Amino acid sequence: MESATVTVGHAEHHHGPPEANQSSRIDRQTLGILLFIVSEVMLFGAFFASYFFLRVVVDPPSWPPEPYHLPVGVAGMNTAILVSSSFTIHYALEAIRRGNHKGLKLGLVATWLLGATFLFIQINEYVHIGFSARDLGFGSIFYSLTGLHGAHVFVGLMLLTFATIRAFRGHFGPKAEDHLGVEVPGIYWHFVDIMWLVVYVTVYIL
Amino acid sequence: MRLNEAAVFKWVVIVGLAAALVVAVTLLTRPLVGSLLGLVIVIAGCVYAYRWARERWS
Secondary structure, eight states: OHHHHHHHHHHHSOOSSOOOOOOSSSOHHHHHHHHHHHHHHHHHHHHHHHHHIIIIISOOSSSSOTTOOOOHHHHHHHHHHHHHHHHHHHHHHHHHHTTOHHHHHHHHHHHHHHHHHHHHHHHHHHHHSSOOTTSHHHHHHHHHHHHHHHHHHHHHHHHHHHHHHHHHTTOOOSSGGGSHHHHHHHHHHHHHHHHHHHHIIIIIIO | OOOOHHHHHHHHHHHHHHHHHHHHHHHHSOHHHHHHHHHHHHHHHHHHHHHHHHHHHO
């Protein structure tokens, strides 16, 4: 009898590693993207430190150095396009929270198109800007900062591509845990948008 | 409170308005004035973000 009791007790006992702790305040996916964003802020911080070192500590006679000029107007229009894309992805998420699948698809497609337009205009700007990354420290830091951001936009577009395909396949639902595949890229996209606002004001305006 | 996309979207609007203010002041005055305003906004934003994060986490 005693051995049977012991066997039942062992069967009820959990084998293998303990269950991972799950916070009741934040789900793992959202915590993961937030920690990733914190690391990205530090990466951008390093590039901004280089920028301000070149601009303030090295202190060239003019900024941008003659004869270079930055296309402030075109970049401003590009900024408006990227900011608009944050509104469209927010619209997509609000739509799926209400169970509106059509709105989700519309918002995601609009966001993807606006992001792709931003990237296209930035590449076009590189082609016509008249200096390269090899032209002084200014050229290096300009291409480094805007290129780093452009790479993030590209990654965001990839995430949005997957989310859009999944949306058209009907993978998402109104409950919070049923649309994490849009929520997480949405948070990343907002981060990319905020970083561009900082890059634009710092590099093109100040 | 829950940390989600809607909470982060609020920050896009806040940073967007702050950036618009810095751009307007810089274009109307001098880059130095815009830079100082930007610095003040960044410091104020950091304090607000710290309080906001604590509120979200408690």
